[in-house]
Amino acid sequence: MPHREAAVVAFASGKGGTGKSFLTTSLAIALHRRGRRVVVVDCDFGLANAHLLFGVKPVYTMRNVLDGGVTTEQSLTATPHGPMLLAGGSGIASLCELDAGHMALVARSMQWLARSFDVVLIDSPAGLAPQALLMALAATHVVVVTNPEIAALTDAYALIKCLSRQPGCPELHLAVNRVLEPGLGLLTYERLAAVSKQFSGCSLHYVGEIAEDPAVTHRRLGQEPLLVSHPTCRTSLAIQRMLATMQQQMAGLEPIVCTGGGIDQRMTAQLARW
Ligand SMILES: Nc1ncnc2c1ncn2[C@@H]1O[C@H](COP(=O)(O)OP(=O)(O)O)[C@@H](O)[C@H]1O
Numbered sequence: 001m002p003h004r005e006a007a008v009v010a011f012a013s014g015k016g017g018t019g020k021s022f023l024t025t026s027l028a029i030a031l032h033r034r035g036r037r038v039v040v041v042d043c044d045f046g047l048a049n050a051h052l053l054f055g056v057k058p059v060y061t062m063r064n065v066l067d068g069g070v071t072t073e074q075s076l077t078a079t080p081h082g083p084m085l086l087a088g089g090s091g092i093a094s095l096c097e098l099d100a101g102h103m104a105l106v107a108r109s110m111q112w113l114a115r116s117f118d119v120v121l122i123d124s125p126a127g128l129a130p131q132a133l134l135m136a137l138a139a140t141h142v143v144v145v146t147n148p149e150i151a152a153l154t155d156a157y158a159l160i161k162c163l164s165r166q167p168g169c170p171e172l173h174l175a176v177n178r179v180l181e182p183g184l185g186l187l188t189y190e191r192l193a194a195v196s197k198q199f200s201g202c203s204l205h206y207v208g209e210i211a212e213d214p215a216v217t218h219r220r221l222g223q224e225p226l227l228v229s230h231p232t233c234r235t236s237l238a239i240q241r242m243l244a245t246m247q248q249q250m251a252g253l254e255p256i257v258c259t260g261g262g263i264d265q266r267m268t269a270q271l272a273r274w
């Protein structure tokens with residue numbers, strides 16, 4: 001039966017701390033303001049922090065869904081600025097420690113979310129663990145988040161190489177965060193895109209750069225997201241531009257009509273290769 005499914009975008013990185021959670025939560029708020037029903041899934045279980053960036057204290061997390069007794073719907077937390085959140089919960093095993101049975105439960109949960117929202121944004125764990133790759137491969141688009149420095153770039157390339165080798169790899173996009181001078185993002189993209197094309201035969205799309213901004217680093221617990229408190233500062237404007245570019249590159253981020261399998265089948269297919 002044909003059914004409607006959300007655009008699913010995974011934010012991934014090779015190295016930790018590149019700004020995935022900052023970008024995921026900011027873009028979610030920007031999308032909500034454009035009238036979309038959006039949910040953020042915090043899959044960085046061990047280091048979950050999307051709830052802190054949204055300023056909420058979740059009652060339930062993905063852990064409760066995996067333990068049973070709580071439905072995906074019941075596990076959602078409404079955030080003050082519009083998006084819904086399926087929190088990751090901290091102090092629990094990381095996504096990367098889940099076994100195939102648990103990953104099948106995650107797949108079921110993702111299916112419900114994809115059928116209930118317009119856009120699903122996944123805040124993925126950093127690194128190349130099979131579970132992290134699986135989350136990214138099940139998305140309709142992957143945004144690899146990197147910083148311009150060499151360690152982050154090397155790890156971004158390792159991730160791109162791993163993802164692009166898998167059958168059914170979604171379109172790959174690149175966001176460059178914490179850029180110290182304007183234009184460095186594009187330069188970084190051009191280098192990485194050339195290497196990816198030459199050695200992995202894969203194309204990368206550039207979604208833009210965000211400057212290094214002390215206002216992001218120094219945000220304190222309980223403070224509103226930058227996009228809410230300073231909607232016209234240069235970082236908030238850069239987020240808006242990034243979203244506009246993503247919409248151009250990702251078919252408007254509109255829900256898609258699935259004639260065959262949806263996200264659960266994409267995840268199950270990836271699990272079968274595991
Ligand atoms: N553009 C930026 N300018 C300054 N600091 C940033 C920027 N983006 C992210 N940060 C900071 O970098 C750290 C890591 O960001 P986070 O979004 O948690 O990364 P990840 O989710 O990839 O681990 C946080 O302390 C965050 O405040």
Ligand SMILES: [Mg+2]
Pocket residue numbers: 020021022044047049123
């Ligand atoms: Mg994070």
